[in-house]
Amino acid sequence: MVEQYYTTQLSAGLGLREETKGLFELWQPGMNTQQLCDVALESGSFPNVTARRLRNIVAECFFPRYLRNEGVAQQVKELLPILSTSEMSQVFYLYTARANFILAEFVKDVYWQKYASGYQSIHVDDSKAFVELGLQDGKMKKSWSDTTIKRVSSYILGCLVDYGFLEVHNRSERRLIPPRISDHIAVYLAYELHFSGLGDNAVINHPDWQLFGLNPDDVREELKALAVNRHWIIQAAGDVVQISWAYKNMEEVINVVA
Known part of the structure; x- marks a missing residue:
C-alpha cells in the first residue's frame, strides 16, 4: 500500500460544489487539465473567477479528485444530473476525502x-x-x-x-450535523468498491464507509436493508459475508440509481 501523507492541498479549494458541478458540465472524456482549463475559460461559466484561480482549481482540486483514477470522472458526470443536492454533496465529499x-x-x-x-x-x-x-x-x-x-x-x-x-x-x-449516507450513494459506493476488484468482505470492511460514520456491522445492516430493492442478495454468517451482485457494470448501477 502506498504511504500517504498530510498535505496542504485543501488550500487550493474546499468543497467547491458549484465550481465542480460547472466543470463537470464542460468536461468531456479524454480532456486533460489544460484542455479543461481552456474550455472553462472560453465558456464564460466562471465570470467571477480569475484565470489563474480557475487553473488552480482544475489542477489542484478537480484533477486529483476526479481525473487521477481512470473512469471516475465519467461515472460522476453521468451521476450528477440524477442526484439531489445533498447526494451530490456526498459524492463530492467522498472523492475529496479520498x-x-x-x-x-x-x-x-x-x-x-x-x-x-x-x-x-x-x-x-x-x-x-x-x-x-x-x-x-x-x-x-x-x-x-x-x-x-x-x-x-x-x-x-x-x-x-x-x-x-x-x-x-x-x-x-x-x-x-452529521448526514446519513443516502441509499443511492450507498449503492454506488458498494458497487464501485466491488468493481475495483475487492472481495465481498473487503467491500464491507473498506475504510471509505468510515467517512460516513459506518463500521463493518453498520455496513452489513445497510446492505441488508438495500437488498430489499434487489440491488444484491447478501448472506452473512458471523464475520463472513457473501454477496450476489445484481449489476454487471457501473453503467447499470447509474441507470438503476436514476
Whole structure:
C-alpha cells in the first residue's frame, strides 16, 4: 500500500460544489487539465473567477479528485444530473476525502468520534490539535510552520461546512450535523468498491464507509436493508459475508440509481 501523507492541498479549494458541478458540465472524456482549463475559460461559466484561480482549481482540486483514477470522472458526470443536492454533496465529499488524506483521517478520528461521544460541536482547537498530532507522528513529508498548521486546520473545518457535515455556530465552534449516507450513494459506493476488484468482505470492511460514520456491522445492516430493492442478495454468517451482485457494470448501477 502506498504511504500517504498530510498535505496542504485543501488550500487550493474546499468543497467547491458549484465550481465542480460547472466543470463537470464542460468536461468531456479524454480532456486533460489544460484542455479543461481552456474550455472553462472560453465558456464564460466562471465570470467571477480569475484565470489563474480557475487553473488552480482544475489542477489542484478537480484533477486529483476526479481525473487521477481512470473512469471516475465519467461515472460522476453521468451521476450528477440524477442526484439531489445533498447526494451530490456526498459524492463530492467522498472523492475529496479520498484525494485529501488529512480530511479523511480527521473525519474518522475526530469528527465521528466526537459525535459518538455525544458532543454537539467541534472546536477549532480540536482541528489544530489533530494537525499538530499528525506532525508529531510524521504524517507530513516536512515540518509545517504554526501559520500553516492554523490555516490547514481551518480548511478542514471549512470543507466539512461546505459538504454539510458542520454548521458555523460561532467564531470558535462548528456544530455537528452529521448526514446519513443516502441509499443511492450507498449503492454506488458498494458497487464501485466491488468493481475495483475487492472481495465481498473487503467491500464491507473498506475504510471509505468510515467517512460516513459506518463500521463493518453498520455496513452489513445497510446492505441488508438495500437488498430489499434487489440491488444484491447478501448472506452473512458471523464475520463472513457473501454477496450476489445484481449489476454487471457501473453503467447499470447509474441507470438503476436514476
